[in-house]
Amino acid sequence: MDALLAEIRNCQACAAHLPLGPRPVLQASASARLLIVGQAPSMTVHATGVPWDDKSGEQLRRWLGIEREVFYDATQVAIMPMGYCYPGRGSSGDLPPRRECAELWHERLLAQLKNIELTLLIGQYAQRHFLGTARKGNVTETVEAFAEYAPRFIPLPHPSPRNTGWFKHHPWFESDVLPVLRERVQRALAQPYGATATEVPAASKGRAA
Template identity: 65%
Template sequence: MSEERRTPLDVLLTEIRACRACEAVLPLGPRPVVRAHRDARILIVGQAPGARVHASGIPWDDASGKRLREWLGVEPDTFYDASRFAIVPMGFCYPGRGASGDNPPRPECARLWLDRLLAELPAIRLTLLIGQYAQRHFLANARKATLTDTVLAWRDFGPAVLPLPHPSPRNQAWFKHHPWFESDVLPELRRRVAQQLA
């Protein structure tokens, strides 16, 4: 792509992918994983890539991603079409392992890049907030006391935002104990996604 035909978003994504701000504290080194296009109508905000996604460079390229695509009712070809889905985690690089799973996303990404990136996505009509870190950032004081309460109150956030739990296999007990998520939230999620993809 010639320099004059590169959009501001292309330039920004190149900057993000070259970011080394957290290099000293990332156990596997920096590898920002993000996808975006100015025409995308659906924004998926997760937490941070896992080790498998770090290795492949493909967002949601793991068991969590398989479940997420099932929730959305979309095939991989659609999911990975950046002109349909922008995939922007709260932390762009794998943060390493903690005591009970992966570490939280590095806070530097949101400070350095998030507002600039969102400003280049004018077509977004539906934002899916996956997990507590995305919900804390985007919903701020509107979020409830717990992730469960926030997801349960999904109707409170209007037609353009939907808070979701993380689709990780580690959350199997949560799905079992909250059957309303499958019966009430998932059909609404699929309806909103289909509406934006139509």
Template identity: 60%
Template structure:
């Protein structure tokens, strides 16, 4: 399975399917291995991540690692933590932040990639696009309601808001998230990683 995954990752990193729609060109950013026990599914790389090729290498990533109580060495150890966004390339700027992830990644690569990570015990679903894809009709009417109902999706999934600095208003309006959900999140992540 590891060899099949290696070939698939090579194909993904060479992907040019939606090149015409990418303002900075293709640069698929992801990390995966057949031994990963935690899967982090975000939206799509921002400009800093696009430039460095390192997922979550920005302020959002700092907040995410703080939520997880995880140092960078552990977070970037792909033998333990897979990082697979809904869209692998920077999608461009929209009127209120980045554009949504390109749908081609989800349709083309996710159905092939996720099954090649059989050791995943917990998948963190970060943001509405990950919630929609992995939870489907089981998600609630809003991101807030979905995150609040995280126990319904455990132990396989844990839906989270996006840790972006742009979401400060959401964090202020929903103090229960940091008070109640984050401690459980940390406990589950540490248990999965052993």
């Protein structure tokens, strides 16, 4: 794992396309039991080199119900964005994650993460990659049907402050999804290495379609 992480962090595959240059940001250990797959580092995260070290990360940790010390403990939590480097700005926010990361590194990294009990898929790019044809027509519908992807995955919207309007218009996310999310995160982090996750109890299946 250490050799692979060093190789990823030295990657220059997209150097010509990255406005701030390559700085892959990720966190992983073979013992991690929770995997968080996001979009790509923000400009703030690019500057610090610390994953989710911004307002979106603060919101995400609130959702998960875990402290920074746990979140940044690589022996428990792996963090793998779809694109490892800041992709630059577009007309309405950051550009999409570059595809080279998934093509070059995802399969090799996932092969090392043998103890993952729960994978959180944040945003459309992670959901498209991991769920394929099982995802719904958009992020809202996919998140609303979260129980269909148990016990392996929980799809989530992006916790960016830009999405405040989405949260206001979909109060079921706070009332139905977050309690199940926190329960399953705690269960995953408490699992002994190699244990098999169980299905979400029927009473906790929220707004599954």
